[in-house]
Amino acid sequence: MRREDLTDLNAFMAVAEARSFTRAAARLGTSQSALSHTVRRLEARLGVRLLTRTTRRVAPTEAGEKLLRTLEPAFDEIENGLAALNVLRDRPAGTIRITTTEQAAVSILWPALERLLPDYPEIKVELSLDLGFADIVSQRFDAGVRLGEQIARDMVAVRIGPDLRMATIGSTAYLARRGRPSLPQDLAGHDCINLRLPTAGGLYAWEYEVDGRELRVRVEGTLVFNDPDMCVRAASAGFGLAHLPEDHVADALAAGRVERVLEEWCPPFPGYHLYYPSRRQTSPAFALLVEALRYRA
Numbered sequence: 001m002r003r004e005d006l007t008d009l010n011a012f013m014a015v016a017e018a019r020s021f022t023r024a025a026a027r028l029g030t031s032q033s034a035l036s037h038t039v040r041r042l043e044a045r046l047g048v049r050l051l052t053r054t055t056r057r058v059a060p061t062e063a064g065e066k067l068l069r070t071l072e073p074a075f076d077e078i079e080n081g082l083a084a085l086n087v088l089r090d091r092p093a094g095t096i097r098i099t100t101t102e103q104a105a106v107s108i109l110w111p112a113l114e115r116l117l118p119d120y121p122e123i124k125v126e127l128s129l130d131l132g133f134a135d136i137v138s139q140r141f142d143a144g145v146r147l148g149e150q151i152a153r154d155m156v157a158v159r160i161g162p163d164l165r166m167a168t169i170g171s172t173a174y175l176a177r178r179g180r181p182s183l184p185q186d187l188a189g190h191d192c193i194n195l196r197l198p199t200a201g202g203l204y205a206w207e208y209e210v211d212g213r214e215l216r217v218r219v220e221g222t223l224v225f226n227d228p229d230m231c232v233r234a235a236s237a238g239f240g241l242a243h244l245p246e247d248h249v250a251d252a253l254a255a256g257r258v259e260r261v262l263e264e265w266c267p268p269f270p271g272y273h274l275y276y277p278s279r280r281q282t283s284p285a286f287a288l289l290v291e292a293l294r295y296r297a
């Protein structure tokens with residue numbers, strides 16, 4: 001196989017996995033036009049169409065899907081082989097790509113990286129901030145960070161933070177004006193600030209539990225955001241109640257901009273975990289980062 005064949009195959013795989021020339025070009029550090037030319041050159045050499053292109057989407061053809069299924073394990077094996085070579089280095093090195101939420105990046109990942117990286121300048125870390133659930137295998141991330149209850153069972157999960165609780169909050173002025181709910185059912189009489197989930201696009205149903213009794217409440221209000229920080233901002237300004245993980249509202253609570261209600265209905269749940277495929281061969285750099293992040297109560 002010629003060297004350019006490997007480059008062309010890698011370019012095709014990036015586009016097929018991203019379903020976008022724009023996103024694939026950004027990931028590979030090249031231009032969209034150059035990437036399109038590379039894929040067309042590969043199609044011409046193979047004599048088959050690998051991708052269907054429209055103004056709205058890019059998707060693999062039947063031949064493209066077949067080639068993609070062949071390439072993914074082969075490239076995974078190459079990456080694992082390269083990672084294994086790091087064992088022979090005197091110092092941990094290499095690039096680690098992690099998908100995470102902004103809150104976890106700020107509160108957990110960055111403090112650990114700030115301590116670790118100055119002593120290991122040959123380790124490079126890329127954090128991709130996203131509220132959604134990226135497929136870390138197909139998008140070639142080394143690991144992801146999400147709440148423990150959100151992680152698939154076929155992944156290795158390492159706890160990197162304490163248990164969390166949800167917090168229903170409202171400003172003092174709002175609660176004085178509208179009253180304090182004593183039961184989740186009372187939320188029907190309140191203005192509630194909804195959070196739109198990035199995965200399915202639906203509105204988050206507020207979750208409560210007491211004495212083993214679970215309750216999911218669909219709330220109504222005049223405001224909907226897809227960003228938790230905007231929910232906190234609106235609640236602090238007196239526009240209604242919000243329901244978010246307590247680490248998102250800690251600063252607003254400490255500053256007295258909001259108060260908690262329904263606290264007895266918000267039990268602890270597993271906090272942030274680092275997760276990665278069980279078949280992943282860990283490099284010394286990755287193992288070092290895992291230990292730096294591992295939560296010790």
